[in-house]
Amino acid sequence: MSDTFVLDGEDVPFVxxxxxxQAALSAGRYIPHLCYHPEFKPHGSCKVCTVKANSGLGSxxxxxxxxxxxxGLEVESATEEMNELRRTLVQMLFAEGNHFCPSCxxxxxxxxxxxxxxxxxxxxxxxxxxxxxxxxxxxxxxxxDSNRCILCxxxxxxxxxVDHKHVFVxxxxxxxKHLIVNSASGRLADTDxxxxxxxxxxxxxxxxxxxxxxxxxxxxxRRFDQRPISAQALDDAPRPSDTSRGTA
Amino acid sequence: xxQTLQTILARHxxxxxxLLQILCDVQEAFxxxxxxxxxxxxxxxxxxxxxxxxxxxxxxxxxxxxxxxxRLLFSDNITDRMLGNQALITYLCEKLWVERGRIxxxxxxxxxxxxxxxxxDQGPALLVNGWAIPxxxxxxxxxxxELVLAQTPVEQWPRELFAMENNIRxxxxxxxxxxxxxxxxxxxxxxxxxLGEAAESAANARSWREGLPAAEHGSMDLLEEIKRSNLRGRxxxxxxxxxxxxxxxxxxxxxxxxxxxADEGEPGTFKDRVLLSTQADLLFDGMTLCAYVIGGGxxxxxxxxxxxxxxxxxxHLLEPLNEVLARRRSAGLLGRDILGLAGFxxxxxxxxGAGAYVCGEESALIESLEGKxxxxxxxxxxxxTHGYLQCxxxxxxxxxxxxxxxxxxxxxxxxxxxxxxxxxxxxxxSISGDCARPGIYEYPFGVAVSQVLADCGxxxxxAVQISGPSGVCxxxxxxxxxxxxxxxxxxxxxxxxxxxxxxxxVARNFAHFFAHESCxxxxxxxxxxxxxxxxxxxxxxxxxxxxxxxxxxxxxxxLNQSAHCGLGHTAxxxxxxxxxxxxxxxxxxxxxxxxxxxxxxxxxLAAARRMTGRDDAGAHLSMEAET
Ligand SMILES: Cc1cc2nc3c(=O)[nH]c(=O)nc-3n(C[C@H](O)[C@H](O)[C@H](O)COP(=O)(O)O)c2cc1C
Ligand code: SF4
Ligand code: SF4
Ligand code: FES
Numbered sequence: 001m002s003d004t005f006v007l008d009g010e011d012v013p014f015v016x017x018x019x020x021x022q023a024a025l026s027a028g029r030y031i032p033h034l035c036y037h038p039e040f041k042p043h044g045s046c047k048v049c050t051v052k053a054n055s056g057l058g059s060x061x062x063x064x065x066x067x068x069x070x071x072g073l074e075v076e077s078a079t080e081e082m083n084e085l086r087r088t089l090v091q092m093l094f095a096e097g098n099h100f101c102p103s104c105x106x107x108x109x110x111x112x113x114x115x116x117x118x119x120x121x122x123x124x125x126x127x128x129x130x131x132x133x134x135x136x137x138x139x140x141x142x143x144x145d146s147n148r149c150i151l152c153x154x155x156x157x158x159x160x161x162v163d164h165k166h167v168f169v170x171x172x173x174x175x176x177k178h179l180i181v182n183s184a185s186g187r188l189a190d191t192d193x194x195x196x197x198x199x200x201x202x203x204x205x206x207x208x209x210x211x212x213x214x215x216x217x218x219x220x221x222r223r224f225d226q227r228p229i230s231a232q233a234l235d236d237a238p239r240p241s242d243t244s245r246g247t248a
Numbered sequence: 249x250x251q252t253l254q255t256i257l258a259r260h261x262x263x264x265x266x267l268l269q270i271l272c273d274v275q276e277a278f279x280x281x282x283x284x285x286x287x288x289x290x291x292x293x294x295x296x297x298x299x300x301x302x303x304x305x306x307x308x309x310x311x312x313x314x315x316x317x318x319r320l321l322f323s324d325n326i327t328d329r330m331l332g333n334q335a336l337i338t339y340l341c342e343k344l345w346v347e348r349g350r351i352x353x354x355x356x357x358x359x360x361x362x363x364x365x366x367x368x369d370q371g372p373a374l375l376v377n378g379w380a381i382p383x384x385x386x387x388x389x390x391x392x393x394e395l396v397l398a399q400t401p402v403e404q405w406p407r408e409l410f411a412m413e414n415n416i417r418x419x420x421x422x423x424x425x426x427x428x429x430x431x432x433x434x435x436x437x438x439x440x441x442x443l444g445e446a447a448e449s450a451a452n453a454r455s456w457r458e459g460l461p462a463a464e465h466g467s468m469d470l471l472e473e474i475k476r477s478n479l480r481g482r483x484x485x486x487x488x489x490x491x492x493x494x495x496x497x498x499x500x501x502x503x504x505x506x507x508x509x510a511d512e513g514e515p516g517t518f519k520d521r522v523l524l525s526t527q528a529d530l531l532f533d534g535m536t537l538c539a540y541v542i543g544g545g546x547x548x549x550x551x552x553x554x555x556x557x558x559x560x561x562x563x564h565l566l567e568p569l570n571e572v573l574a575r576r577r578s579a580g581l582l583g584r585d586i587l588g589l590a591g592f593x594x595x596x597x598x599x600x601g602a603g604a605y606v607c608g609e610e611s612a613l614i615e616s617l618e619g620k621x622x623x624x625x626x627x628x629x630x631x632x633t634h635g636y637l638q639c640x641x642x643x644x645x646x647x648x649x650x651x652x653x654x655x656x657x658x659x660x661x662x663x664x665x666x667x668x669x670x671x672x673x674x675x676x677x678s679i680s681g682d683c684a685r686p687g688i689y690e691y692p693f694g695v696a697v698s699q700v701l702a703d704c705g706x707x708x709x710x711a712v713q714i715s716g717p718s719g720v721c722x723x724x725x726x727x728x729x730x731x732x733x734x735x736x737x738x739x740x741x742x743x744x745x746x747x748x749x750x751x752x753x754v755a756r757n758f759a760h761f762f763a764h765e766s767c768x769x770x771x772x773x774x775x776x777x778x779x780x781x782x783x784x785x786x787x788x789x790x791x792x793x794x795x796x797x798x799x800x801x802x803x804x805x806x807l808n809q810s811a812h813c814g815l816g817h818t819a820x821x822x823x824x825x826x827x828x829x830x831x832x833x834x835x836x837x838x839x840x841x842x843x844x845x846x847x848x849x850x851x852x853l854a855a856a857r858r859m860t861g862r863d864d865a866g867a868h869l870s871m872e873a874e875t
Contacts (some may be wrong), residue, residue, distance in 0.1 A: 171305030177768035
């Protein structure tokens, strides 16, 4: 027996404890998102999943990945207002880092790029920050290019929650916030990061890159070449009816 | 590991939750937190090294760059600027032969700015290794420079340099109270004779304790009285204090916490500094009363512990406050069986902040208390049910606890009879800026801005910033408005600007403040505040356009819709308020009212012109575009 809330005019069932985004995805309904990943605890930092939630207490904006689903809630997501907000947030992320898509080996499989394409982001919108960010090629199996980091903390959550290693952590504050790794030298090679780590496969953009496999997939066959991110996200979502499909 | 490090760690029982306190001690002892110290601390505390490094990187007053004997941080609130701090910074840099923002070659000195240090009524101010010095002048800087160059330890600097004024200009029921330490507590715990101080109110002070069996129902009765008083939080949000205490009392858990928010980071606010200096006992009475309520008076409610989170800028108040706590322990006002009431145990410890405004947000404050980066949590759940170490926690402002103690002493009816219908009691204002008598003014709620301006000796007033950058900026036609939750709600800042001031520069100073203080957790605030700062600087440099003004409005929308906490929600307020009321001071700076690219295409061709030796009209791109 499950309760329902309303998403863009249609009922969505949920089980207690689910957030609006989790319930929507398992019901086959897409809400754009970036820092949420079905295998980790949502933390709500990118704000791309923001929706307008109306309840008896009035209406407010909230990140749907952390907003607890509640019976009777009326959620607006696929509106021009929300999509305009999401476009601006994606533009902010592009402006904040150094994203030279044509030369990036994650191009075509990058969630930020795919989200921008799906939402119709056509221009940068803001002046670029051109931050000075380091590139770390010390590790035998990985390249760490923090120029493209969107600070989604997925690698951190994977490394601490699944790998129990804390290889990746945040330091700094505000616009100077940045990724650091768990070694006195500051080099990835001096951490215990390994190819088998969960954290090695979760970066949605081109920061944590496996060496010697770059540009292996031809253009046209990359992750988002054929199906947009909105469709892929639903493929990846755990469904109550299909427990074998738990992981991405 | 050095002996000093061992001592510091032992002082904090090698507790990882005390990481920030340990780091503050290390910073004070070594003048920086060296990479090998980070490694040593991490292994001693059983934390990943990067976690410790990440915490160091979050707080402005923790340095991992290099050792430095004297770190001199000038307060950079707009009021410091109005009092000429920029010229003083240059003056000191020249005296010390240092470049601003850079540690001198010999590791002797470092001169930089920091966010408002809460000394706006006696600025310009600076912090030297965390110790506040007010009322800077060239003469005083000469003295400071000499002490630095002579390498005199800060402990041996003349006391008069650090002397601070309370500047209490108007006292009412709170600041003017005549209660003795513990009076409010006794009044609530036992039937006590009506308190003399409120003689005039004795008649209307229906002694609320009358007829109540002393301690048995005491905590419930006190809660009712707090609710009856209509007391609302003084930290900004104005949440009803009685409801907060009740929710915390009703949350099921064996351990509960009372937290006093003394982070006071809002630029222009300094009333908590004065309350901590002059009303510490009233405050601790209030916190103890809160413990009594939420812990059910020691009867089966589990145990309760208190924290005072003191902003790092108020480091000088730490020892005096600890002395008050020690005195209260020996007087039986803290510790076990308080005032002889069996099972009523409560104690308070003080934690220091380290230069992060966002830690004033209650859930960020709790993270900071746990020794982490001060990032606001997701809510729900709220601190009243899941606060410090996930236990029920009541967080209140300094002034709120003081007011609660007054309610305990004199009753809720008495309290709600003061002020307005929706705003019971008084409000303590921190007044600074263009006025003859800056300082602390306590008024019953409902006082008009014009009255306050007259009292503090303000003339030719152009604007008042109410409640700091996250509050509102009002202009002359609005000076009839009132200080109250139903009109101008405020956490206490009242900054006056006269007609000689440029409100664009005020807003630009605030934009810098928000960008510097954004915790960086969420995209809209992390990037948005940095864009706002850059846009304001662009306008200041004479490169602004109407497009930039429209962009500011767009940023405001995005921040309001999607920022994670109040800092982001309010970050555009000062800009929008001043844009609305003082648009000409923006417009006269705009280079073009139509469009101005940030990138100067013609300028970029200068190198090519030099190389080709051309400077004719054909080698320039400028004119056509503008017509
Ligand atoms: C960015 C930010 C900074 C804050 N700073 C303070 C502060 O310095 N002092 C304070 O009492 N409340 C501050 N608050 C409000 C607290 O979150 C909280 O509402 C308050 O401490 C509750 O106490 P009260 O109910 O007694 O007002 C701040 C809020 C935000 C969003
Ligand atoms: S490295 Fe990748 S996964 Fe980690 S925070 Fe940056 S963008 Fe996210
Ligand atoms: S709004 Fe700003 S301060 Fe608040 S969580 Fe987001 S980044 Fe941090
Ligand atoms: S997906 Fe919800 S905030 Fe990032």
